[in-house]
Amino acid sequence: MTTAPAEPRLHSVNDYAVFVGEAELAELRALAARLGSHSVQMVNSTAVGGGVAEMLNRLVPILNELAVRTRWDIITGGNDFFEITKAFHNALHGGSYDLPEDTFQTYLAYNAQNQARLQFDSEFVVIHDPQPLPLVAARENRKNRWLWRCHIDLSQPNEKVWSFLEPFVLQYDGAILSSPSFSRQLRIPQYLFYPCIDPLSEKNRDLEPEVVDAVLERFQIDRTRPILTQISRFDRLKDPLGVIRAYQIVKRYFDCQLVLAGGSAPDDPEGGAVLEEVKAAVDGDASVHVLDLPPWSALEINALQRASTIVIQKSLREGFGLTVTEALWKKKPVVASAVGGIPSQVIHKHTGMLAHSVEGTAFQVRYLLSNPAIAARLGQQGHEHVREHFLITSNAKRYVTLFLSLLR
Amino acid sequence: MNEAAHPFQFETASYLTRICNQRASNVRALRAGLKRCSAASIFYHTFHSLGRLHFIPQGFSNDFAEWVLKSCNQPRLAEQLASLDIREYLSLTRLRADLWGLVNSYCLENPREARQPAFEPLYFCESIEVEVPLGKQARNLKEFREGITGLSHAAFHFHFITSRLRLRLRSNDFSLWLAGELGRESLARRINRLDIYTATLDGVRQQVIDQLDLEIGA
Numbered sequence: 196m197t198t199a200p201a202e203p204r205l206h207s208v209n210d211y212a213v214f215v216g217e218a219e220l221a222e223l224r225a226l227a228a229r230l231g232s233h234s235v236q237m238v239n240s241t242a243v244g245g246g247v248a249e250m251l252n253r254l255v256p257i258l259n260e261l262a263v264r265t266r267w268d269i270i271t272g273g274n275d276f277f278e279i280t281k282a283f284h285n286a287l288h289g290g291s292y293d294l295p296e297d298t299f300q301t302y303l304a305y306n307a308q309n310q311a312r313l314q315f316d317s318e319f320v321v322i323h324d325p326q327p328l329p330l331v332a333a334r335e336n337r338k339n340r341w342l343w344r345c346h347i348d349l350s351q352p353n354e355k356v357w358s359f360l361e362p363f364v365l366q367y368d369g370a371i372l373s374s375p376s377f378s379r380q381l382r383i384p385q386y387l388f389y390p391c392i393d394p395l396s397e398k399n400r401d402l403e404p405e406v407v408d409a410v411l412e413r414f415q416i417d418r419t420r421p422i423l424t425q426i427s428r429f430d431r432l433k434d435p436l437g438v439i440r441a442y443q444i445v446k447r448y449f450d451c452q453l454v455l456a457g458g459s460a461p462d463d464p465e466g467g468a469v470l471e472e473v474k475a476a477v478d479g480d481a482s483v484h485v486l487d488l489p490p491w492s493a494l495e496i497n498a499l500q501r502a503s504t505i506v507i508q509k510s511l512r513e514g515f516g517l518t519v520t521e522a523l524w525k526k527k528p529v530v531a532s533a534v535g536g537i538p539s540q541v542i543h544k545h546t547g548m549l550a551h552s553v554e555g556t557a558f559q560v561r562y563l564l565s566n567p568a569i570a571a572r573l574g575q576q577g578h579e580h581v582r583e584h585f586l587i588t589s590n591a592k593r594y595v596t597l598f599l600s601l602l603r
Numbered sequence: 604m605n606e607a608a609h610p611f612q613f614e615t616a617s618y619l620t621r622i623c624n625q626r627a628s629n630v631r632a633l634r635a636g637l638k639r640c641s642a643a644s645i646f647y648h649t650f651h652s653l654g655r656l657h658f659i660p661q662g663f664s665n666d667f668a669e670w671v672l673k674s675c676n677q678p679r680l681a682e683q684l685a686s687l688d689i690r691e692y693l694s695l696t697r698l699r700a701d702l703w704g705l706v707n708s709y710c711l712e713n714p715r716e717a718r719q720p721a722f723e724p725l726y727f728c729e730s731i732e733v734e735v736p737l738g739k740q741a742r743n744l745k746e747f748r749e750g751i752t753g754l755s756h757a758a759f760h761f762h763f764i765t766s767r768l769r770l771r772l773r774s775n776d777f778s779l780w781l782a783g784e785l786g787r788e789s790l791a792r793r794i795n796r797l798d799i800y801t802a803t804l805d806g807v808r809q810q811v812i813d814q815l816d817l818e819i820g821a
Binding site for chain 1: 615617618619620621622624655656658659661673723724726728731733735736737738753754755756757758
């Protein structure tokens with residue numbers, strides 16, 4: 196049984212007042228008004244799927260509603276191009292690069308095709324991620340400003356791939372990164388923009404209690420016992436086996452349940468194997484719910500997060516960790532690993548608990564189960580943290596502020 | 604109710620964060636970093652961090668103190684750094700000198716601890732400020748109260764906290780206007796004394812409004 200996708204509804208900037216307040220929106224409008232008639236162009240490699248497209252789908256209409264003329268262009272490429280850029284992605288995260296030398300030329304040839312097809316006449320051009328990076332060659336006489344928005348952790352890249360890409364990066368007016376720890380020593384300015392969530396999206400909007408109850412009933416999850424949840428695809432870097440071991444420690448003290456919910460990406464050959472390892476580790480424990488969800492399960496994920504007593508994110512490596520942002524937004528106490536962008540969100544003992552091991556994760560979960568008032572305070576402060584820094588309106592404000600600062 | 608000759612102009616500041624090519628991986632490196640980093644970096648890790656995390660009233664003070672505590676596990680130095688009240692400073696040069704002085708003394712007295720690697724490096728960042736007039740003004744106490752009620756956190760922080768660096772006075776935009784334009788010296792003093800370290804920005808704003816209500820009702 197599946198839930199039909201919700202009817203798409205276009206939201207207005209005013210709809211965010213209930214979350215951030217009229218004053219914040221007035222400030223955003225005042226900033227945008229100062230930008231005047233300057234135009235913006237966003238460029239990435241896909242219109243649907245993935246966090247960047249999801250974010251641009253909301254950001255571009257918001258900027259236009261604020262009278263910042265913004266257009267969104269998408270580059271095209273064959274399967275070979277996307278195989279290469281996926282390999283780049285993994286290599287920039289520190290993995291190896293095993294494709295042949297001529298793949299660099301293929302990558303450049305596709306970018307040259309896109310350069311010939313697209314116009315770059317906006318005053319601000321924002322290129323997202325490595326796929327369209329060489330498009331900066333289209334820049335004429337530095338008459339407009341080019342920015343590279345990199346959503347990847349660049350702190351320990353594969354040297355071969357980075358030394359190929361770096362000369363393009365250095366032609367930009369600035370790079371935008373998601374965490375200070377993702378930065379490199381560069382001679383162009385590096386700006387900090389946190390990724391963001393949309394509080395009006397299907398994954399984050401308020402849900403009626405009956406909707407949450409229906410989802411729990413569907414997955415046969417008991418509402419009367421504490422629910423520990425990790426939402427993540429079945430990937431070793433998300434350490435689902437570590438989560439099960441932490442749960443087994445907690446279980447000695449509390450009669451709780453564990454929900455491991457996520458999907459396995461079709462292009463991830465390891466996903467199926469990890470899922471089987473997870474099922475084996477569960478070993479028939481009826482209090483553990485392993486949910487292999489399809490990609491259109493935003494409502495179910497929303498409901499599972501809202502029903503959780505504690506949300507865990509025990510990743511071994513992480514990008515920014517938007518599942519943490521989603522949980523904090525729902526005022527959930529979070530116990531998470533201190534990796535990637537998570538410490539920017541989970542400020543230990545203030546907006547959640549950080550842990551560094553299975554045992555530490557288990558201890559922090561036990562502590563929060565024993566101290567519900569502290570758990571509630573962390574959840575409330577986590578919600579405030581997201582409201583201030585990680586909502587789509589904050590992202591719009593950062594872009595407008597950046598453009599204004601570049602005009603000075 | 605008296606009217607000001609020069610109305611209070613409500614403004615705001617939006618901040619962009621720039622990540623610098625500078626890191627510290629132990630307390631000694633922090634000492635070197637404090638010497639070399641930009642004034643905008645000192646601002647980011649002190650004035651700006653207080654505004655960024657204003658909703659955490661439990662002892663969050665500045666990034667240097669937090670890093671020394673959490674990543675270097677040096678609570679004594681962390682407490683000393685946290686005890687610096689940014690409202691005492693009218694220039695970032697003086698604040699930098701005091702931060703450096705504390706870290707330097709610690710390094711001299713505890714050379715072994717100062718060299719211990721931090722759990723996580725401190726990434727120096729800096730603030731880029733863009734000021735924007737909000738197009739709102741107040742000529743009397745009632746309009747002033749209404750204006751403050753409708754300010755964003757950033758605008759309130761700009762007028763009440765970072766204004767000291769602009770004015771180079773141990774005061775703030777609100778108190779200066781109340782005393783200078785409306786002759787309300789006592790109210791201005793009471794507002795200037797409010798403790799920004801033990802309440803959230805919303806809490807401090809409410810205290811300002813309470814003081815204004817007392818004056819309006821008197």
